[in-house]
Amino acid sequence: MNDKIRDAFDAVHADEALKQRTREYLGKTVYRRGGRRNTALRRLGPAMAAACLLLALCVGGAYLYFTPTAFISIDVNPSLELGVNCFDRIVTVEAYNEDGQALAGGLSVKNLDYREALEQILADQDVEVYMTEGILSLTVAGENEDQCAEIYQAMENCASEHRNVRCHAGSSDTIEEAHSEGMSVGKYQAYLILLELDPDTTVEQVQNMSMYEIYQLIYTYAREQGIEPPIGGWHEHSGHGYGHGDD
Amino acid sequence: MRSEEDANRAIEKYADTVRRICMVHLKNEADTEDIFQTVFLKYVLRSAPFESEEHEKAWFIRVTINACKDLLKSFFRAQMVPLDDWDGTAPEPGTEQREVLDAVLALPPKYKDVVYLHYYEGYSAAEIGRILQKNVNSVYTLMNRARHMLKKTLKGGEPD
Numbered sequence: 284m285n286d287k288i289r290d291a292f293d294a295v296h297a298d299e300a301l302k303q304r305t306r307e308y309l310g311k312t313v314y315r316r317g318g319r320r321n322t323a324l325r326r327l328g329p330a331m332a333a334a335c336l337l338l339a340l341c342v343g344g345a346y347l348y349f350t351p352t353a354f355i356s357i358d359v360n361p362s363l364e365l366g367v368n369c370f371d372r373i374v375t376v377e378a379y380n381e382d383g384q385a386l387a388g389g390l391s392v393k394n395l396d397y398r399e400a401l402e403q404i405l406a407d408q409d410v411e412v413y414m415t416e417g418i419l420s421l422t423v424a425g426e427n428e429d430q431c432a433e434i435y436q437a438m439e440n441c442a443s444e445h446r447n448v449r450c451h452a453g454s455s456d457t458i459e460e461a462h463s464e465g466m467s468v469g470k471y472q473a474y475l476i477l478l479e480l481d482p483d484t485t486v487e488q489v490q491n492m493s494m495y496e497i498y499q500l501i502y503t504y505a506r507e508q509g510i511e512p513p514i515g516g517w518h519e520h521s522g523h524g525y526g527h528g529d530d
Numbered sequence: 531m532r533s534e535e536d537a538n539r540a541i542e543k544y545a546d547t548v549r550r551i552c553m554v555h556l557k558n559e560a561d562t563e564d565i566f567q568t569v570f571l572k573y574v575l576r577s578a579p580f581e582s583e584e585h586e587k588a589w590f591i592r593v594t595i596n597a598c599k600d601l602l603k604s605f606f607r608a609q610m611v612p613l614d615d616w617d618g619t620a621p622e623p624g625t626e627q628r629e630v631l632d633a634v635l636a637l638p639p640k641y642k643d644v645v646y647l648h649y650y651e652g653y654s655a656a657e658i659g660r661i662l663q664k665n666v667n668s669v670y671t672l673m674n675r676a677r678h679m680l681k682k683t684l685k686g687g688e689p690d
Contacts, residue, residue: 284680288649291630294621295553297545297566305541305566313574314534 349374353425353434354458355397356469357404359413360493361386364467367397367434369427379467380490386410397434401441405448414447417495422469424453431455466490473497480504532574540573544590550650551591553620554635554642555598568597591651592661595643633683641676648673 351366351374361382366375373392378384386409392400401421404410413419421442423434435452442448453468461471464486474489477497481504489497505512532540548569552562572593580586621627634645643662647653655673659666 284677284684285649287626287630287684288634288645288680291621291627291634292550292646292650294627295546295550295631297549301549301563301566302541302545304563305545305570306538308567309537309570309574310534312571313531313537 348372351375351425352427353423353430354468355401355434355438356420356422356424356453356467358420358422358467358469358473358494359410359417360495361410361413362467362470363387364469365392365397365400367425367430369430371396371398371430371433373397373400377467379465379470383467398437398441401438405441405445414445417447417493418498419445419448420451420469420473420494421448422451422453422467422472424455424458424468426455470494470497473501477501477504480508531577537570537574540590541570544587547587547590547651548594550646551594551643552598553631554646555595555602555639561601564601565594565597569594572597588657588661591647595662630684633680636683637676637679641672641679644669644672645676645680 348368348370350368352369353367355365355367357363357365359382360380362379363383363386364375364377364379365373366377368374373395376387376390376393378387386407389407389409390404392403395403405414405419410419421438423431423438425431425434431452435450438450442450451469451472453472457471457475458468461468464471466474466486466489470489473494474484474486474497477484477489477500480501492500502512545566548566549562552565556562556565569590573590580589621631634642637645644658647658647661648655653661655666655669658664659669662669664672
């Protein structure tokens with residue numbers, strides 16, 4: 284029995300390939316054989332991971348910073364729009380007509396907090412001239428309702444110090460439509476109101492009108508149809524009296 | 531940590547022993563390779579010196595048996611033990627050696643180590659007790675029962 288069992292186990296050997304794989308495993312795992320590059324990579328690994336993380340944070344941060352989350356549309360005759368990021372900074376200034384371009388050219392509001400930007404714009408001499416002769420409409424629209432509510436409040440505070448400024452909260456759904464039509468959100472909202480009252484109104488007609496002219500039409504059509512002018516959400520602070528039916 | 535030369539010497543010297551113990555416990559080549567890596571890595575990382583060659587060999591046997599048992603304790607391993615064919619390093623089917631080996635491997639697990647250590651490695655019951663951390667009397671009992679079972683299976687040869 285002893286001999287038989289010994290003979291049986293004697294016939295069992297570890298083959299050369301298994302031994303070689305074990306040597307290679309130890310060489311790789313313990314002795315880093317032929318692994319200068321691997322060692323360097325291993326040492327650089329954490330630094331590379333940190334660099335990648337930093338890059339991702341920078342890219343992500345830059346994306347966050349430069350992406351507007353809300354738009355403040357400023358429409359008198361000049362029509363322009365400020366893009367506000369999630370940090371409440373102005374990151375884009377887009378003009379939608381020639382007067383708007385002229386106004387935007389004289390402003391330096393990028394990277395400013397939107398409150399400062401609004402004060403600066405409303406204090407601008409050219410804008411003051413427009414406000415004495417017409418209506419300045421401020422419209423906020425964006426996906427983030429909380430941010431829009433804060434901006435709306437700030438707009439109203441700012442507007443209370445000026446004549447003929449109306450504030451309005453626009454719908455975030457209309458931002459894309461407005462931009463594709465080449466209009467600011469504020470003016471596009473006014474166009475939609477006018478379109479309800481007069482289905483023949485075209486985008487081109489409205490694009491060439493000042494806000495004063497658009498409101499005048501809205502008010503006229505509403506009176507003709509015997510209804511309240513559907514601009515109740517607009518708050519008059521002084522001046523022409525649109526929305527109060529005493530024009 | 532031991533040198534690479536020392537590791538290669540140990541692989542040459544103990545690979546067959548580790549392989550035989552793996553065969554007693556395991557049923558596929560992938561597990562055997564895992565055990566080889568585990569055992570020889572432990573050897574390389576072991577800094578304490580061995581008192582003698584016998585001490586070193588007993589260490590390899592104990593560590594290999596424990597590694598096999600640890601592997602078999604794993605839930606997944608316990609659920610999947612395909613009876614892969616052994617490669618060319620085991621006795622050919624149909625030979626007497628294969629018949630004996632099959633009889634040993636067919637024993638319940640608790641007997642196989644004792645049979646291997648006693649009949650092949652030539653350890654006494656007391657030495658087996660130290661390696662397997664079992665009471666000597668338990669080892670005797672296991673040896674006797676294994677002997678009877680093998681005798682019955684192989685139908686020949688007077689056991690020791």
